[in-house]
Amino acid sequence: MNKTGIGARVRRLEDDRLVHGRSRYVGDIKMPGMCDVAFLRSPLAHARIKAVNKPDGCGNRILCAEDLEGVRPIVAESTLPSYRTSEHWPLARDKVRFVGEPVAMAIGRNRAEAEDLLEEIDLRLEALPPVITPAVSMAEDATLVHDQWQDNMFLQLSVGQDPADARDNAEVVITREYRTARQVMNPMEGKGVVAWWDYRDGQLVVTTSTQVPHVIRNGLARCLGIDEALIRVIAPEVGGGFGYKCVLQPEEIAVAWLAWTRRKPFRWLEDRREHLTAGANTREHHYSLTAYADKRGRLLGMDAEVTVDVGAYSVWPFTAGLEAAQAGGNLPGPYDFREYRCQVNAPATNKPPFTPYRGVARPGVCFAMELTIDAIAREVGREPWEVRMENLVPADAMPYVNVTNKHYDSGDYPGSLMIAKDEIRFDEIRERQKTPEPDGRLIGVGFATYTEQSAHGSKVFAQWGLALIPGYDEARMKLTPDGGVEVRVGIQSIGQGLQTTLAQVASEILSIPVDRIRVLMGDTGTTPYSYGAFASRGIVMAGGAVSRAAEALSERIRIVAARPLGCAPEQVRLQDDRVQGPDGNSLSFAEVGRIWYLRPDELPEGDRHGGLEVTEAYRPKTDQGVFSYASHAVVVAVDPDTGKVELLDYVIVEDAGTVVNPMIVEGQTIGGAVQGIGSALFEEVTYDDQGQPLSSTLADYHLPGAAEAPHIRIQHTESPSPHTAHGIKGVGEGGAIAPGGAIVNAINDALAGLGVELNQIPATPERILKAVLSARAA
Numbered sequence: 171m172n173k174t175g176i177g178a179r180v181r182r183l184e185d186d187r188l189v190h191g192r193s194r195y196v197g198d199i200k201m202p203g204m205c206d207v208a209f210l211r212s213p214l215a216h217a218r219i220k221a222v223n224k225p226d227g228c229g230n231r232i233l234c235a236e237d238l239e240g241v242r243p244i245v246a247e248s249t250l251p252s253y254r255t256s257e258h259w260p261l262a263r264d265k266v267r268f269v270g271e272p273v274a275m276a277i278g279r280n281r282a283e284a285e286d287l288l289e290e291i292d293l294r295l296e297a298l299p300p301v302i303t304p305a306v307s308m309a310e311d312a313t314l315v316h317d318q319w320q321d322n323m324f325l326q327l328s329v330g331q332d333p334a335d336a337r338d339n340a341e342v343v344i345t346r347e348y349r350t351a352r353q354v355m356n357p358m359e360g361k362g363v364v365a366w367w368d369y370r371d372g373q374l375v376v377t378t379s380t381q382v383p384h385v386i387r388n389g390l391a392r393c394l395g396i397d398e399a400l401i402r403v404i405a406p407e408v409g410g411g412f413g414y415k416c417v418l419q420p421e422e423i424a425v426a427w428l429a430w431t432r433r434k435p436f437r438w439l440e441d442r443r444e445h446l447t448a449g450a451n452t453r454e455h456h457y458s459l460t461a462y463a464d465k466r467g468r469l470l471g472m473d474a475e476v477t478v479d480v481g482a483y484s485v486w487p488f489t490a491g492l493e494a495a496q497a498g499g500n501l502p503g504p505y506d507f508r509e510y511r512c513q514v515n516a517p518a519t520n521k522p523p524f525t526p527y528r529g530v531a532r533p534g535v536c537f538a539m540e541l542t543i544d545a546i547a548r549e550v551g552r553e554p555w556e557v558r559m560e561n562l563v564p565a566d567a568m569p570y571v572n573v574t575n576k577h578y579d580s581g582d583y584p585g586s587l588m589i590a591k592d593e594i595r596f597d598e599i600r601e602r603q604k605t606p607e608p609d610g611r612l613i614g615v616g617f618a619t620y621t622e623q624s625a626h627g628s629k630v631f632a633q634w635g636l637a638l639i640p641g642y643d644e645a646r647m648k649l650t651p652d653g654g655v656e657v658r659v660g661i662q663s664i665g666q667g668l669q670t671t672l673a674q675v676a677s678e679i680l681s682i683p684v685d686r687i688r689v690l691m692g693d694t695g696t697t698p699y700s701y702g703a704f705a706s707r708g709i710v711m712a713g714g715a716v717s718r719a720a721e722a723l724s725e726r727i728r729i730v731a732a733r734p735l736g737c738a739p740e741q742v743r744l745q746d747d748r749v750q751g752p753d754g755n756s757l758s759f760a761e762v763g764r765i766w767y768l769r770p771d772e773l774p775e776g777d778r779h780g781g782l783e784v785t786e787a788y789r790p791k792t793d794q795g796v797f798s799y800a801s802h803a804v805v806v807a808v809d810p811d812t813g814k815v816e817l818l819d820y821v822i823v824e825d826a827g828t829v830v831n832p833m834i835v836e837g838q839t840i841g842g843a844v845q846g847i848g849s850a851l852f853e854e855v856t857y858d859d860q861g862q863p864l865s866s867t868l869a870d871y872h873l874p875g876a877a878e879a880p881h882i883r884i885q886h887t888e889s890p891s892p893h894t895a896h897g898i899k900g901v902g903e904g905g906a907i908a909p910g911g912a913i914v915n916a917i918n919d920a921l922a923g924l925g926v927e928l929n930q931i932p933a934t935p936e937r938i939l940k941a942v943l944s945a946r947a948a
């Protein structure tokens with residue numbers, strides 16, 4: 171039998187249906203009598219609502235805030251001191267706080283009819299001064315985004331202590347400002363929801379494109395003010411989540427409310443323009459940072475301030491404080507230094523709310539940290555890789571607790587960088603740089619190394635103010651009468667391949683091949699509770715639960731098989747897709763299923779305790795999370811006359827502990843890296859000074875396509891975690907973390923001779939050219 175357990179390069183069970191377009195997304199659902207919903211969205215960034223005048227005769231086909239009786243606003247709580255909550259109503263009341271905020275909704279037999287109705291609404295707004303940048307938001311006399319607040323701060327806190335000794339002893343002081351752009355997430359499938367009343371079960375069924383079905387059910391119950399037992403949330407195929415689909419959205423509540431009150435099916439599907447202008451924003455960080463080092467480039471300490479423009483509302487359940495709090499805690503990254511302070515600011519602005527996005531805070535901190543390391547290297551006259559080697563936490567220091575109390579569990583960070591340096595052929599690049607390129611372009615090489623926390627325990631979330639996010643998962647597993655296996659998990663598949671890899675974990679223990687293991691998810695009605703797929707927790711948490719459940723099911727199988735095999739249960743082994751006794755005799759799984767379900771008379775009296783169906787919960791041995799890590803190395807060619815960047819080579823050395831499926835981990839890593847390349851070179855949501863979004867189509871918001879994605883070469887190393895089942899660590903976000911740092915370091919290496927240093931992404935041709943021209947002029 172071909173082994174399909176942990177470590178096997180099993181082809182994804184998902185892909186046949188996905189690549190043939192045979193699966194079912196929210197937008198594929200059709201129901202008799204279903205109406206489409208369209209939202210009237212605010213044309214102004216900040217305004218008082220004077221009136222929403224509906225056209226005569228529209229009946230109940232147009233609704234505004236006061237029509238949604240019984241609805242409660244989205245309120246995301248945090249236990250961090252100084253944090254403020256916002257009230258985010260599904261349809262705006264009193265004020266609008268960003269361009270695109272829903273103000274009213276119209277119902278039509280189709281979307282076009284609903285949109286036509288919207289045009290007849292006479293919306294009266296009184297413009298208020300828009301609060302568009304952190305600087306404006308944090309100014310003394312700033313206009314208030316939320317009237318009842320004293321200032322505009324969602325959150326302000328200070329992490330760590332004044333690095334006084336480092337400041338006194340430093341031989342090298344580096345001070346920089348860094349900036350990463352505001353982005354949207356652009357999953358291929360936008361957000362969408364279809365809700366209806368199920369008369370048979372007496373439940374409101376909400377089918378929604380989400381990463382977290384059980385959590386959406388919690389949130390809908392709160393906002394609709396009804397029992398959870400009255401709600402069933404189904405997540406069908408999800409065409410990409412990336413964090414965008416891990417929060418409760420106003421449109422979800424509005425559409426669910428319609429179905430709840432009218433007992434009919436309603437649907438809203440986000441279009442691309444809604445996504446680009448009114449969907450959640452992400453990524454934007456501003457840094458002011460001073461690093462202290464000795465003359466070898468050894469870091470002594472760091473004093474930083476990070477400001478995250480979190481937009482108008484705090485998202486539920488993750489809050490407007492998560493990104494900034496994480497940035498403050500994660501900035502030190504894989505480096506060993508003992509003095510650190512970071513002032514963290516999360517000001518409210520009149521822009522869409524800020525949502526976690528693949529990597530959450532770490533793409534920003536990695537950019538700031540990795541550019542700082544290179545700046546130190548230039549200052550002390552050493553190679554950037556040498557300064558990294560000086561500072562990376564060494565392998566023999568593991569396990570290691572860093573300056574912000576991150577418990578690094580295992581790994582060889584310097585070893586990873588050295589593999590990346592060899593693989594990118596660093597010495598050859600340095601040789602090549604000595605002679606001018608025939609086409610006049612400039613060659614540069616850059617590195618970035620990071621850690622990726624995953625499988626966070628409840629303690630870690632509590633540090634970020636999130637008191638109620640659990641660090642555990644459950645799995646239910648059943649041997650069917652014909653010897654197949656059904657696994658039910660509350661975690662969600664969003665494209666990352668969990669149906670395959672969870673089946674692999676079960677296969678490892680049961681010895682049944684993956685094609686007879688069905689992994690079922692995406693339905694609160696049939697799966698055990700899970701907080702869902704985010705923070706790269708899936709394979710550690712749900713994988714751990716599946717592992718436990720498979721062990722428990724094996725135990726039951728041994729008990730049932732022992733009598734026909736004529737031995738004790740402890741002597742039964744599950745091997746090569748058979749249930750084997752000690753004397754070479756064996757049963758098929760189908761025979762075990764038949765005995766249990768159909769021939770209970772063949773079992774000894776008293777053996778009908780429990781059945782061939784088990785539910786198990788799993789929690790890693792640590793509450794601190796586990797840490798994957800990687801080193802990225804990239805070679806670029808920069809055209810100094812046009813500012814255009816080409817990625818000539820890209821190497822990633824990643825370590826996610828024990829790998830369940832190397833092919834899937836490579837796919838995850840490449841997919842993430844291409845999103846990171848988007849952040850590094852192309853993607854930026856821009857607003858004018860009135861808060862009008864200027865990137866409302868994919869012609870203005872540039873995504874990397876196949877032509878922009880280099881051939882990425884991946885090396886795996888495996889440092890199992892001592893804390894998790896099988897030593898697995900998460901990896902789903904990692905690829906997206908490092909490209910900004912690695913690529914801009916390479917660009918700065920290429921342009922060093924011109925005296926250019928770029929400290930902002932995306933590194934667009936325009937930005938690069940401007941920097942080159944101003945360096946030439948100086």
Ligand code: MCN
Pocket residue numbers: 409410411412413527528529624664665666667668671672703704705706707708709710826827828829830831832834835838841898899900901902903
């Ligand atoms: N894996 C593995 N061995 C490991 C680690 C992971 O085989 N040691 C596999 C897993 O089994 C799983 C995949 O890699 O198939 C990702 O696992 P994990 O790191 O546990 O991440 P999650 O399952 O929790 O997925 C969420 C994560 C996040 S937070 C974002 S954001 C993201 C990502 O995954 N969004 C994605 N990857 C995505 N991939 C796709 N295609 N679409 C998204 O929306």
Ligand code: SMO
Pocket residue numbers: 381411412413414416526527528529530703704705706903
């Ligand atoms: S941004 Mo991923 O859903 O944690």
